[in-house]
Amino acid sequence: MSEQTRTEIGSLGEFGLIDHLTRNIEIHNASTILGVGDDAAVIDHFGKQTVVSTDLLLEGVHFDLAYTPLKHLGYKAVIVNLSDIYAMNAIPTQITMSLGISNRFSLEALDEFYEGVYAACNRYQVDLIGGDTTTSQKGFVISVTAIGEVAPDKFVKRSTAQKGDLLCVSGDLGGAYVGLLFLEREKRIFIESPGVQPDLENETYVIGRLLKPEARKDIVEFFAEKEITPTSMMDISDGLSSEILHLCKNSNLGCVLYEEKIPVEEAMKTAAFKFEIDPTACALSGGEDYELLFTIPQADYDKLVLNEQISVIGYMTEPEKGANIITKGGGTHAITAQGWNPLK
């Protein structure tokens, strides 16, 4: 962001601002019949079903502007919503974005935020079709609704895993949490000693996982290509433990999870050790990785074994057996949720 120019947002008025922010919108989808600029947008999914998800992100609760570049924040605000659509085995097609903006934001700052929003829209080929822009007395408020499409009744719920199914996860876990630990540490150091330069050069992997997550479009496309239909699926926003317990509860099943099968990246392990914390704990309890957790019938194992972006981490059991983790040492423990409680 240039420090030279500061345009007050109020000087444009609501409609001037909307015109400015939406002047370069490109429409990627034939399903977008009417976009920004009327009382409502119009979508036609042409015989497919419509999938809808929404997230509210609040400054000080979900993000800290002290170490979150606005462009990354705009990108991430879109991604976390697209992730929910992919988690239904659907393809995102549109978003709406509502913002509450405090007067410490300049137009230039808002432009940076929207650069990230449009970068995500372009990468994932979704259309920004509406929203609401208003002032906020305190703090930046972001509300995104993502809309997608799926062939009739081909969506995948959390509640339909079957006994004996393989429990799988995409990508690797725990990185975003360790990235957060580094940024929180640097913020403390900066507050205490503003002259000290941040020491984050070796941590680009984990910090990137936190600040610029991606949604697993590739996995959903891989399913389509290989004709795999997961029996159940959800995205991992709160930590693996918590999400596995949701899947078990909703599907009325138990599971066995193998610690040694949980995918963690070398860079995350090295980073976690700097805080003297167990990488497995980061994967189990850290949030915001936005990977997919899903189950498939055992018969589909051959179809995905060669995909290095997918790990089989366990299997589903009868509910009486509970949800258990078998540690690297061979011990069996009940899985407990340490996930984030956004209400505390």
Added chain:
Amino acid sequence: MSEQTRTEIGSLGEFGLIDHLTRNIEIHNASTILGVGDDAAVIDHFGKQTVVSTDLLLEGVHFDLAYTPLKHLGYKAVIVNLSDIYAMNAIPTQITMSLGISNRFSLEALDEFYEGVYAACNRYQVDLIGGDTTTSQKGFVISVTAIGEVAPDKFVKRSTAQKGDLLCVSGDLGGAYVGLLFLEREKRIFIESPGVQPDLENETYVIGRLLKPEARKDIVEFFAEKEITPTSMMDISDGLSSEILHLCKNSNLGCVLYEEKIPVEEAMKTAAFKFEIDPTACALSGGEDYELLFTIPQADYDKLVLNEQISVIGYMTEPEKGANIITKGGGTHAITAQGWNPLK
């Protein structure tokens, strides 16, 4: 709200809270394939097009809890979004509702809010299908997305009014603004002299217009019954002047508006005179009435003349003539927007 019981929201956890708030959800629409409880909801509008609108309501900007009962606020948060769907000549079918809640809210307070939400959902037969619930550091944050359906390409935009069309409005205008003046006055009196009883008994009409607006479902149903398709339509949230200017600009037309034709209610006029303000000014510049502003071909006049809920207030002209109001005294003045700027 009972003062005896106070349950802390944090004590339930996010999922306990969602379970509590959604325990009595009834589904009204066959188009709601999957509702609350998964990564996303699924809708099938069965060959119709999907209409989407969203609004962000922030405490201190859009509402004041000093004089807004939570049940009314929940009701209104739904209504203002449904109004946008009706303004497309569409029928609302679903909503999502995201909330940011500060810890001064108890579970009992939130239950009151949701009582209003469900009352609106039941009255308008829409389904609550998702949302997000999180803590807020300061202030109550409400983000609603409304979804509706319309027969393919039968939606009505703001940009398609035709020269010579009649300019029409539903209901009556200005009431919500005068209601706001009373409540703001009572708040000031209460702050200065807490013992003084509020004197609002004669103002139930205007206060009701502010606190418990309705969306004009009846008008859209009337159009369908009489086979009227407005050439353009929008809802009036910011004041008649501002909305007429939008309609003119978007349709590239001018208009003539007759002051004497603007529908105002006797109770509003009486109330406005107590503040020594002109009822016409309230109608032109006051917001939040949520009436519909629309245009119809002159040939359709006979179809709506008997509907007492519809007033013909003017007609559309070529753009060169501008947007003008002819006053009761016979003078002609350019219409200027005094609408609310939510960014100032």
